[in-house]
Amino acid sequence: MIKHDVIVLTTGCNAIACAKAGLLTPESAKVYCGPGLAEVCEAVGIPPVLHMGSCVDNSRILMAATEVVKAGGLGKDISEVPVAGSAPEWMSEKAISIGHYFVASGVYTVFGVTMPVTGAPVFEHYLYKELEDIYGGMWDCEPDPVKHAQKMIAHIDKKRKALGIDKARERVLFDMAARREIEAA
Amino acid sequence: MATEGVKEKAAAAKVKKAAKPQELTIDVASMEMIERSRELEVETIFDRAATMKPCNIGAQGTCCKNCAQGPCRLPLPKSGIEGEDTRKGLCGATPQTIAARNFARMVAGGAAAHSDHGRGVAETFLAAARKETEDYRIKDTQKLLEIAPDFGVDITVEGENGEVLDRDIDEIAVEVGERALAQWGQQTGEVATVKRAPGPRYELWKKLGVVPRGIDREIVEIMHRTHIGVDQDYENILEQCTRAAIADGWGGSMIATDLQDVLFGCPYPLKSSANLGVLKEDHVNLVIHGHEPLLSEMIVQAAELPEMLELAKEKGAKGIQLSGICCTANEILMRHGVPLAGNFLQQELAIITGAVDAMVVDVQCIMENIANVAQCFHTKIITTNPRARIASGDTVHIEFDEHTAFEDAKKIVRTAIENFPNREKEVIIPRQSSDLVAGFSYEAINYHLGGTFRASYTPLNDNIINGRIRGIGGVVG
Structure with missing residues (x-):
């Protein structure tokens, strides 16, 4: 994820796993991140993976998403961001509740390992596909970690496209002449 | 001869089954401890996982044991089903009804766990606000003032001449505590904090009729609907899951976070370290495991008392090393920088170092087997919560009460210290520990992005819009 410039907010046991892997240090940005995210992390002085707390603190992630909506430019609802x-390595009933409030809040949510719905294809389809039309978010399951991340990135790109920001803006250095031109216009 | 042959074969099978540590984990410290557990013949989850095969029907979500006519098993054949799916339970429940019911009961279990944690926090918060306990007090008044309006609590009062005056902070705290606690038992209306969602999201929930009425009510209703012969429409069952899940994320969990921040301080970035290497051979090691910060906050304070340090030295230790496992670890990491000994799968491995003098647990994700592993060492397992006791092994129960919290915490720290001289086996602590920076509350991110005077998420949005940051991933569990 961070290699592809996706900033990661994390909590719970996953945060501890990321800590052990050394991803919770600002220095790790230069080593593991894509150039864009690395630049931002370096400028602000934050790690590319932000530890937001325990599992009840997933509410902090919801509030962060709400702040992003409020700050403007990325849609009017969480489902547009x-x-x-x-x-990726869920196992408790708590994770299912968390997954479902993420989905109900408009977030595409991928679980790893397994999902206990494979024996009921109609229900599975409802969770993985039809919920998107209702909530703008839906469930998915992908045990392979690389494909898992790719699916998340594909969804992020889909949302960027819908917002019309899929083509990264070219960075132009404005010199004085250019500034005068803007002011004159 | 014959029996010897059988024995050898059994032994060979056992060796074959036991996967190599490097196949079980990518974490070097864990590999070392799995190896050590095998040397000492102490069984861990890594060994049990080799022999325990998951139930195929349960894994598919299509085993229904909600009544005694079954259990009804509706596995999907490997080759799939051609044509109409005619699978039915005895009552006629379809696979989708059964899978939805099982899914719903998982949501109920999860939402109950988070929210009952939240209830405990709200009770302690109210006791602190009413000054019924001396051990807790309101720490972060700024956050209290920020959250009060969400519970409909005024933070100003009108003066005699109509001027606006600041309201007494204790009065605000008591009213916030009362209103917060009322969200659990509320029967009608809306859980107050749900309105924090972006406007269009809240309106969508209202339109769909999924705004939760009260936290407990939505969980109970899942249990009712999934009883034999009640809700037999998977879409309708899932709608109730949505109410209960929103009541968790935007209710019970969110209120827990809010009130914990007001009681113990909103986290801001700090440095610490993680992995089994944070344990210290020459220190008393007290590992705090579980989920709630109520007790662990007190233990952090108790372990800093000069009298405790003196007692530790008297027992031959150089000091007291606190560390944590699971989310209670995250709570005291976020606010005090207490290092992380490990996550869920390392709870048995921590004991196998031989260096853990006591492991104190509260609720959630505590494996029953730590009690058995501890019996192979000197480690004392201390249960503290009346909701969570362990029958296996030989555990100590020191019940934690918010009214006597600090005294309870001292008792626990003392138990750990007094156990230090009882170490029997050789202590082997892996060297691995990684540096980390934690403490990113959403307020802290706000500050980090914009500074004191223009704190905002705008720089993050700008960088997403200009493409330097592609997007945001929320990775949990």
């Missing part, structure tokens, strides 16, 4: 959720 280029964001995706994940529980």
